[in-house]
Amino acid sequence: MAITWILVANASLARLYANLGPKQGLQLVKELVHPESRMKNSELSSDRAGQIQSNGSGHGAREQQTPPKLNAAKNFAQMLAKELYLGRSRNAFGRAILVAPPAFMGMLNATLDRPTAQMVTDRLEKDYTKSSEPDLCGRLEACIIV
Numbered sequence: 001m002a003i004t005w006i007l008v009a010n011a012s013l014a015r016l017y018a019n020l021g022p023k024q025g026l027q028l029v030k031e032l033v034h035p036e037s038r039m040k041n042s043e044l045s046s047d048r049a050g051q052i053q054s055n056g057s058g059h060g061a062r063e064q065q066t067p068p069k070l071n072a073a074k075n076f077a078q079m080l081a082k083e084l085y086l087g088r089s090r091n092a093f094g095r096a097i098l099v100a101p102p103a104f105m106g107m108l109n110a111t112l113d114r115p116t117a118q119m120v121t122d123r124l125e126k127d128y129t130k131s132s133e134p135d136l137c138g139r140l141e142a143c144i145i146v
Helices: 068-089 102-111 114-118 133-139
Strands: 004-009 013-019 027-033 050-052 060-062 095-099 120-124
Touching: 004 068, 004 102, 013 068, 027 068, 068 102, 068 114, 095 102, 114 120
Parallel strands: 004 095, 095 120
Antiparallel strands: 004 013, 013 027, 050 060
């Protein structure tokens, strides 16, 4: 039976579990914490917008196009996609399941490379990062053999 990796994540915390087969339950492979995603936008950026030179008599201020908190979440999604990529390239799992809130799931899907994305058999748009392992097994019983 192929090993199944289950990534349970939100923008600031991720737990990677392995299911090794029937009646084996879940084993924690890795826990990743991203404290920057918990910070406020004001804590992640400078106090004021930068100045830009204009051709007229007025002055302009340049606003950031993407809020810093969103950038932090995207960076975390890229870090998680890299973990999945490395696991796939090392044949550490045969299939994967992603569990994340809808907005973060979109970021994960956007950052996965095609071969890794093809190994994802199930996607649940829920935040189960605070769930215990037995509770998580119960919530995922339709996707995995526990």
